[in-house]
Amino acid sequence: MSVSIQQLSTYLNGLLRVQEITDYCPNGLQVEGRREVTHIVTGVTASQALVDAAIAQGADTLLVHHGYFWKGESQTITGMKKKRISALLKNDINLLAYHLPLDVHPEYGNNRQLAKLLNVHQVKAVSSVKPVGVLMEGELPSPIKGEDLKQLLATQLSREILMECPQNKEITRIAWCTGGGQGFIEQAVEANVDAFITGEVSEQTIHVAREMDIAFFAAGHHATERYGVKALGEHLSEHFDIPVTFIDIPNPA
Ligand SMILES: [Zn+2]
The missing domain is CATH 3.40.1390.30 (NIF3 (NGG1p interacting factor 3)-like)
Incomplete structure (x- = not known):
């Protein structure tokens, strides 16, 4: 089974009431990749390690709690951010991120x-x-x-x-x-x-x-914020009948 990224992000934006919540980052589709979603990887933070794990899994979509483009951070795509984003773009992977809407x-x-x-x-x-x-x-x-x-x-x-x-x-x-x-x-x-x-x-x-x-x-x-995105992924897997894999990249903080 598959769903379009448009359908998936519209569904998530509604479910998580994105329009009603003021946040420090854009919630929803942050980086656009393939049109058809057939395998989602979920995780807490879109770190390089999680992006690499999603690539290794052959996923087309990454769904996280901590994405990119935070208020106050540098607006340029350089250094660490360039590496992460270019890995997503090269592999045509969608990045969906939900911060406060996924906390509450x-x-x-x-x-x-x-x-x-x-x-x-x-x-x-x-x-x-x-x-x-x-x-x-x-x-x-x-x-x-x-x-x-x-x-x-x-x-x-x-x-x-x-x-x-x-x-x-x-x-x-x-x-x-x-x-x-x-x-x-x-x-x-x-x-x-x-x-x-x-x-x-x-x-x-x-x-x-x-x-x-x-x-x-x-x-x-990290430990207290593993369970939201994991539960959301399980719901998506059932709702859209597509494989969703939660990957924990341990973080002592
Ligand atoms: Zn957090």
């Missing part, structure tokens, strides 16, 4: 998928943070200690977790934002949760956690 989607979003991995209930968006769905809150099935939540995250995400947790803290209500969401720790405090989980950490995040009595977990930007 109520079913395939990174935040929703992380909640599933942790078995979080009563999931809802913290409404003070826009776009809605970037910061989420919910409840664990039962109260647990910081060490146990750290262990759960380590098991589910297959990596080491950084934790800053007040002694004897019992955790039931959590807030989370996949990726580089450490700046939302204060909104998490305001949402009155016991713990905040995100991908990355900054020096000041630790002070906020200590002084505002909230448990903090940095579980990896």
Whole structure:
């Protein structure tokens, strides 16, 4: 089976409500390749390693969370960006990228998928943070200690977790934002949760956690953002009846 890139990108733009979400990069088709889509490779970031893996797989379309053309970056196609883009163009591969629309989607979003991995209930968006769905809150099935939540995250995400947790803290209500969401720790405090989980950490995040009595977990930007694009790819495979291959290029950050 196959689908045209036009059909596929129109479908994804609608599903992920691209028009409604303001972002720091273009969402949708970023680099145009072949007209017919017969094999999609999915991954977190359109790095050279992922582009090369897509070429090796003979894919015609690459679907990622982190694409190119970020606000504030150099507008020229030189150096690293030239190598990546010329590899795509030479091999006639489409690059589809969805950033915030893929973080916040109520079913395939990174935040929703992380909640599933942790078995979080009563999931809802913290409404003070826009776009809605970037910061989420919910409840664990039962109260647990910081060490146990750290262990759960380590098991589910297959990596080491950084934790800053007040002694004897019992955790039931959590807030989370996949990726580089450490700046939302204060909104998490305001949402009155016991713990905040995100991908990355900054020096000041630790002070906020200590002084505002909230448990903090940095579980990896890459690790927390594998599951959205993976779930979306599985959906596309079913919906269009085409092969979709998720490729994880490990990243310790
Ligand atoms: Zn990200």
